[in-house]
Amino acid sequence: MPRVELISDVFHYYYTALALHGQRFLGHYITGPSLTCDEEWLGRLGGPFDRLWRERRLEGLPPQKVRRTWMPELVRRAIPRIGGTHERANYLHNDLFARRAAMMMGECDVLHFVHSVGWQAARKAKRAGAKVVCDMREEHPRFQERILSEEARHLGIPFNVPGASFRHRVLEEIELADYIVCPSRYAKRTFVDQGIPADRLVVCPYGVDPAVFDAAARPVDGKTFRVLFLGHVCMRKGIHYLLEGFRQADLPDARLILAGPVDSAFRGVLDRYRGLFEETGPLQRSQVRDRYLDADVFVMPSLADSYGLVVSEAMSTGLPVIVSENTGMADVITDGREGFVVPIRNSAAIAEKLTFLYEHRDRGASMGAAGVATARSLDWNNYQAVCADFYQTLFRDAAIKAPPERSNPASPAIRG
Numbered sequence: 001m002p003r004v005e006l007i008s009d010v011f012h013y014y015y016t017a018l019a020l021h022g023q024r025f026l027g028h029y030i031t032g033p034s035l036t037c038d039e040e041w042l043g044r045l046g047g048p049f050d051r052l053w054r055e056r057r058l059e060g061l062p063p064q065k066v067r068r069t070w071m072p073e074l075v076r077r078a079i080p081r082i083g084g085t086h087e088r089a090n091y092l093h094n095d096l097f098a099r100r101a102a103m104m105m106g107e108c109d110v111l112h113f114v115h116s117v118g119w120q121a122a123r124k125a126k127r128a129g130a131k132v133v134c135d136m137r138e139e140h141p142r143f144q145e146r147i148l149s150e151e152a153r154h155l156g157i158p159f160n161v162p163g164a165s166f167r168h169r170v171l172e173e174i175e176l177a178d179y180i181v182c183p184s185r186y187a188k189r190t191f192v193d194q195g196i197p198a199d200r201l202v203v204c205p206y207g208v209d210p211a212v213f214d215a216a217a218r219p220v221d222g223k224t225f226r227v228l229f230l231g232h233v234c235m236r237k238g239i240h241y242l243l244e245g246f247r248q249a250d251l252p253d254a255r256l257i258l259a260g261p262v263d264s265a266f267r268g269v270l271d272r273y274r275g276l277f278e279e280t281g282p283l284q285r286s287q288v289r290d291r292y293l294d295a296d297v298f299v300m301p302s303l304a305d306s307y308g309l310v311v312s313e314a315m316s317t318g319l320p321v322i323v324s325e326n327t328g329m330a331d332v333i334t335d336g337r338e339g340f341v342v343p344i345r346n347s348a349a350i351a352e353k354l355t356f357l358y359e360h361r362d363r364g365a366s367m368g369a370a371g372v373a374t375a376r377s378l379d380w381n382n383y384q385a386v387c388a389d390f391y392q393t394l395f396r397d398a399a400i401k402a403p404p405e406r407s408n409p410a411s412p413a414i415r416g
Contacts, residue, residue: 002395003027007101007113007121009072009093010137011056012309012380015207016112018060019384025391027108029058029066030101032073036063055285067104072097091165098169110394112181119169122176131394134177138306139190141167144236147303147326151235155269159235181390184328187306204387205332207380208312213289215318215372225254225358228295228319230288230310233270233279234263238301238324238344243273245301245350251358259283259291292317296364297357302327303344312378315339315371320364322353332378338371 004020006013007030014034020026034056035042035049043053058066072093079089094116102120105111111118111125112133122132138144145161152159163170174180174196181202182188188201227246233239239258246256256277262270270279283291292298298314299322307328311321321339323330330341342349357364 002109004110005105005108007118009097009117015380019387023388027106030104033070034058036066038063069100094166115170119173131178132176133179134173135181139187139304140194141170143190144304183307185331186328206307207383208316208375210316210376213313213316223253226295227256228298230259233258233260234266238303240269241301241347242299244347248351249354300327312375316375318368318372320367338374339367
């Protein structure tokens with residue numbers, strides 16, 4: 001039976017591990033802090049263990065298949081507290097995780113890793129003759145650098161590309177990879193534009209948990225119109241275009257809520273719109289669903305966002321959405337059905353769509369209902385099916401040729 005070693009410091013790749021285990025392909029899942037199914041007693045101790053059990057529970061995976069390294073995340077959390085930058089913290093985390101994962105991995109036919117933590121293991125796998133799959137959570141690094149640097153110059157703010165200190169490692173990972181997994185067709189295009197052959201690129205869209213983000217009854221006061229952004233409040237998310245669009249719309253009894261941590265480098269831009277929005281700061285995971293249910297529309301006007309898990313979560317709770325064309329979820333939204341897709345850097349288009357939804361609350365409700373159906377077809381079961389299909393095709397072909405891009409037939413994930 002072919003064997004796949006999976007390396008990820010991002011929890012939702014647990015579903016990749018489930019897909020591989022279900023096909024009997026999983027060698028080991030090498031990950032960060034989490035609790036296996038035989039460690040429920042730790043969750044009863046409370047404190048951080050309770051949160052781990054609720055949010056990073058590896059249910060359904062045999063404990064002997066799981067190998068964890070805790071130190072990298074502890075280092076990443078500690079560095080800012082002693083005066084270090086987040087860039088430095090991420091660099092040390094990624095370097096330490098990559099080295100530990102390479103030591104912990106076993107023999108395999110395929111190494112599958114999430115970008116920025118797999119370069120050491122990829123070198124090791126290539127020397128052993130194994131195939132390498134790099135799972136890219138973002139657009140091509142050169143695309144990101146170009147568009148974000150342009151935007152910083154336009155805004156007149158200092159800007160350092162996030163991840164610049166380990167960008168050379170990511171480029172090495174891309175070079176070493178036999179296959180590159182992207183979460184959307186939009187993200188895939190950024191790699192094709194950089195000269196990566198299309199037959200090395202596989203689209204596997206992320207999922208949502210409809211049991212957690214369900215379309216429960218939302219409070220309606222019949223008057224206040226609530227516009228929500230949830231995520232990292234930063235330039236990359238195009239927040240300044242949302243702020244300008246909200247100001248242009250000038251809607252009576254409307255509120256704009258920015259929920260999430262604020263990038264300190266972006267604070268000066270936010271200050272230009274002081275009084276126009278409400279800021280919540282970071283949210284606990286348990287608070288996220290209530291924020292969706294308390295809103296009338298969700299807006300994600302990103303300049304570069306390879307997928308946008310929060311968009312699928314918002315849709316799952318019954319919210320109409322407005323997303324930019326550079327948000328991967330734009331792949332699965334039919335303009336005017338689940339919400340609207342607008343060009344990047346276009347405040348006027350955002351203002352127009354906000355005004356429409358403000359004036360046609362019934363249409364917003366019907367878009368929200370359509371969004372629920374679309375989001376449910378994009379659950380984590382669909383993600384696992386696409387992942388399993390890729391590996392079945394890969395191992396069925398003796399020459400391990402590139403599989404066709406495909407998805408669950410019930411899913412709109414890779415239409416057209």
